[in-house]
Amino acid sequence: MASNDTGVRTTTLSDVARLAGVSLATASKAMNGRTDVAPATRRRVLEAAEDLAFTPNAMARGLLAGRTGTVGLLTSDLDGRFMLPILMGAEDAFGAGQVNVFLCDARGDAIREQHHLRALLSRRVDGIIVVGRQTDPRPSLGQDIPVPVVYAYAPSDDDRDLSLTPDNRAGGRLAVEHLLACGRTRIAHISGDPTYAAARERLDGARSALADAGLEFVGEPLSGDWSEHWGRDAAATLLGRHPEIDAVFAASDQIARGVIDTARDLGRSVPDDLAVIGYDNWELLATNSRPELTSIDANLQQLGRRAAQRVFEAIDGAEMGEGVRHLPVRLVIRGSTVPRR
């Protein structure tokens, strides 16, 4: 059942017209809610359409209209923690209307990406959102793409493109300002993989917030990877070397959980003895740790939605703008920095 080529041609508008006893053109008008059709005629047509389970052929329509009502989502690797919310935000913004989303996963491979790009253009998508897995700049798709393109999360390396990316500097700053506001002054930083722009930017922002308060990090910030293991090891080193530390800014929630673990092992209570703040607000990690983890949220879903809106507007003829826009992040306070009853 439900096989494609059982010869049961899908019903077309002319089938509907015939059943309703009108011409093809009249049926079209009736279906599309045009005014110049007699109410009775319209009713007959709509009934016929209902009876035949008529579904308009979007392709035939697109052929005429020059628009398909589809958008391409080109991701570099679905398996990221950051793809999903962005994807959801975009799907959300589009899904509400009449737009459908083509999902293409390039698996981090430039060849595949090129392949997918051609496929998308061949399907005449009205616009494209390119989602990268890091905030490091990525190669531009080029300027000769016949539809609007927006880069999300990973900015394009070409300033003529429009890119939307979270403001990691503001995030780093926000984290440190929160620790300062909690009365902490002997703050250390455990960073992630230093080859990531995100790691460097968060550190940057944090440093400038400290400087504004006339302070510096206790000890040199430690770089490693983004894992819980690293968080545990780094925290052990750091707390051994500088027991006076009263707060740690971890560059990711995973690292932060490792820090909390080690703190418990060393008999230091969080947050009284040691405040810990993470980054990403990954709920799974943040809400399951003891105590729950204060973190910086990059508003990725909103970022996805914004990207979609930009594409929308550009499709409607608006100029799309260019350059890298750094979108605001927000602080989510939980028990790892502020004691809870």
Add this chain to the structure above:
Amino acid sequence: MASNDTGVRTTTLSDVARLAGVSLATASKAMNGRTDVAPATRRRVLEAAEDLAFTPNAMARGLLAGRTGTVGLLTSDLDGRFMLPILMGAEDAFGAGQVNVFLCDARGDAIREQHHLRALLSRRVDGIIVVGRQTDPRPSLGQDIPVPVVYAYAPSDDDRDLSLTPDNRAGGRLAVEHLLACGRTRIAHISGDPTYAAARERLDGARSALADAGLEFVGEPLSGDWSEHWGRDAAATLLGRHPEIDAVFAASDQIARGVIDTARDLGRSVPDDLAVIGYDNWELLATNSRPELTSIDANLQQLGRRAAQRVFEAIDGAEMGEGVRHLPVRLVIRGSTVPRR
């Protein structure tokens, strides 16, 4: 730049034909690698196409062919832990060929799902994969869909549909058999949310494996939710009540991590004193715990790939089959059940 309606009509095949100095039909044949074209002519056409950056219009093509080379992926909620691998598997299987994927997220809302379904049919997708977020049966889309439909993860409640879902019973059995093989005999179970079929099925499988060995669970299996918090609380209760327990089968990796945490707090060493096995093989959790977590992997990516292949075959005219297929799961052994050096 890159605006849609700057009047710069995308180049069509007849543009190519004109530049190459041949007829439309000849250009078409040349582009599609048909044999009955002179090599020199073909070269001219291909060059012209290259020069004009010609991209064939897949819609116009589809209109003729009756096939679009697109497939719909209808998910009930993207935000699940299980969606992503399935989605990746499917995208993988399709992406290799000429097929593109429409992603639709119904956000758990039946109305939205209906809406998306209509959109997909309107776009004349060649097939549909329905991905649910739990292994509990979900409402069928019905039998009168003009294209092949496969249900992945969440099976359809109509036996005439084809559903692919992981074999939770086999998983539960596998978990317990592994614990038995490790020499454990005083095994307890901490389950998740009992309203989930997955929770009940895993318990079922585990029980029958125990029965085969002439054993029973120590204490009544405890039900709660799927969280780390619950795992911690349940483990405390269980170990307090039955200190003789030498192994715990946790119904999810999150629960298992909670169990390991509590074990540490109570001074019981894992795995020597207490073996712990989880479920789902969520790498993030499994590889970051101390010790790393043995778990059951449901092979979701492969499940997604299989679903895609089924749809493929059905598009090519094969009968699609029906009923619920339970796909095999596998055991991933790590340090929480087997001591590591």
Add this chain to the structure above:
DNA sequence: CTGTTAGCGCGTTCAG
């Protein structure tokens, strides 16, 4: 080997 012709399903003029 190449060109001409006829649609695929639909929306949109423009006469009736």
Add this chain to the structure above:
DNA sequence: CTGAACGCGCTAACAG
């Protein structure tokens, strides 16, 4: 208010 005719971009028959 309704219908006939044209064309969106392309491929599949047929002629030449």
